Amino acid sequence: MILVTGATGTIGSEVVRLLAARGEKVRALTRHPAKARIQPGVEVVRGDYLDPGSLEAAMSGATAAFLVGVPGPDTRHDEDLVAAAGAAGVGRLVKLSAIATGDPGVGPSGTWHVAGERAVRESGAEWVVLRPSSFASNTLSWAEAIRAGTPVPNMTGDGPQGVIDPRDVSEVAVRVLLDGQLAGRTYTLTGPETISVPGQTAVLAGVLGRPVTTRDLSPEETREHLLAWGLGAAQAEGILAGSAFVRRGGNAVVTDDVRQVLGRTARTYREWAQDNRAAFAAV
Numbered sequence: 027m028i029l030v031t032g033a034t035g036t037i038g039s040e041v042v043r044l045l046a047a048r049g050e051k052v053r054a055l056t057r058h059p060a061k062a063r064i065q066p067g068v069e070v071v072r073g074d075y076l077d078p079g080s081l082e083a084a085m086s087g088a089t090a091a092f093l094v095g096v097p098g099p100d101t102r103h104d105e106d107l108v109a110a111a112g113a114a115g116v117g118r119l120v121k122l123s124a125i126a127t128g129d130p131g132v133g134p135s136g137t138w139h140v141a142g143e144r145a146v147r148e149s150g151a152e153w154v155v156l157r158p159s160s161f162a163s164n165t166l167s168w169a170e171a172i173r174a175g176t177p178v179p180n181m182t183g184d185g186p187q188g189v190i191d192p193r194d195v196s197e198v199a200v201r202v203l204l205d206g207q208l209a210g211r212t213y214t215l216t217g218p219e220t221i222s223v224p225g226q227t228a229v230l231a232g233v234l235g236r237p238v239t240t241r242d243l244s245p246e247e248t249r250e251h252l253l254a255w256g257l258g259a260a261q262a263e264g265i266l267a268g269s270a271f272v273r274r275g276g277n278a279v280v281t282d283d284v285r286q287v288l289g290r291t292a293r294t295y296r297e298w299a300q301d302n303r304a305a306f307a308a309v
């Protein structure tokens with residue numbers, strides 16, 4: 027049985043769907059089982075990273091676990107998740123981390139997954155760390171502006187990134203959850219090419235058949251934008267510094283790791299945009 031945390035989120039929900047479709051026994055963890063939309067046949071358990079007892083109960087009987095933490099300066103939940111897995115004897119741990127983890131150039135957000143990565147590597151279980159680049163689905167936050175015909179906010183200038191389709195992250199997660207031969211490695215997951223925000227809006231304009239413009243945000247505007255999204259002050263500072271890192275070209279990274287695991291190249295941003303065009307369509 028495979029425990030999936032973050033089971034209602036972007037990556038975890040697809041991991042649950044893919045595992046269930048393969049006939050694997052899956053347990054999905056969420057703080058709100060009553061309102062979680064998880065397909066029939068999947069066991070749903072209540073669990074909260076802030077309640078370690080709930081994590082031990084959720085891990086009980088699992089052979090493998092997919093660990094999705096909450097990004098931010100408080101890393102106790104990652105360590106609590108690994109401790110709960112250890113207490114329950116879970117044999118394989120796959121941690122969702124982030125690209126450039128441990129790189130001092132990224133600023134505070136480069137430290138957010140360090141303790142969790144260390145915990146899984148030192149857990150004694152088979153482990154895999156996944157470090158994806160920026161998700162293509164982050165651009166869903168532009169949908170309202172695009173529908174309204176207003177410029178989308180650009181926090182990263184012309185900085186190119188190896189933007190990855192979240193479906194590829196989930197497919198890789200499923201493979202490494204099921205295949206112990208791929209364990210003991212840190213995979214940096216990117217798309218097949220780098221693309222900047224203006225590059226992404228150009229792709230969207232082509233896919234949607236209408237202009238999509240951007241507006242560069244100053245650091246102060248970026249901070250306000252992130253706080254307005256509901257992020258805490260420390261999270262906002264971390265993302266602000268990370269945005270400056272991207273703007274300087276620090277995240278212009280493309281790897282072959284998706285192909286190494288899945289045996290095919292990663293999807294492009296254009297493929298993601300074509301498959302998600304309905305989200306941007308005028309209502």
Ligand SMILES: NC(=O)c1ccc[n+]([C@@H]2O[C@H](COP(=O)([O-])OP(=O)(O)OC[C@H]3O[C@@H](n4cnc5c(N)ncnc54)[C@H](OP(=O)(O)O)[C@@H]3O)[C@@H](O)[C@H]2O)c1
Pocket residue numbers: 031032033034035036037038055056057058062073074075076094095096097122123124125157158159160161164
């Ligand atoms: N977005 C990117 O570009 C990007 C790039 C690289 C890495 N990452 C990493 O990806 C991870 C986020 O993954 P995602 O985007 O798939 O998640 P997401 O869509 O933001 O969803 C967050 C998930 O975390 C769960 N959660 C939040 N607080 C919780 C708590 N206290 N206890 C238990 N569960 C809790 C939520 O479950 P419930 O609300 O149902 O409880 C939800 O399933 C982060 O670690 C981030 O650093 C993101």
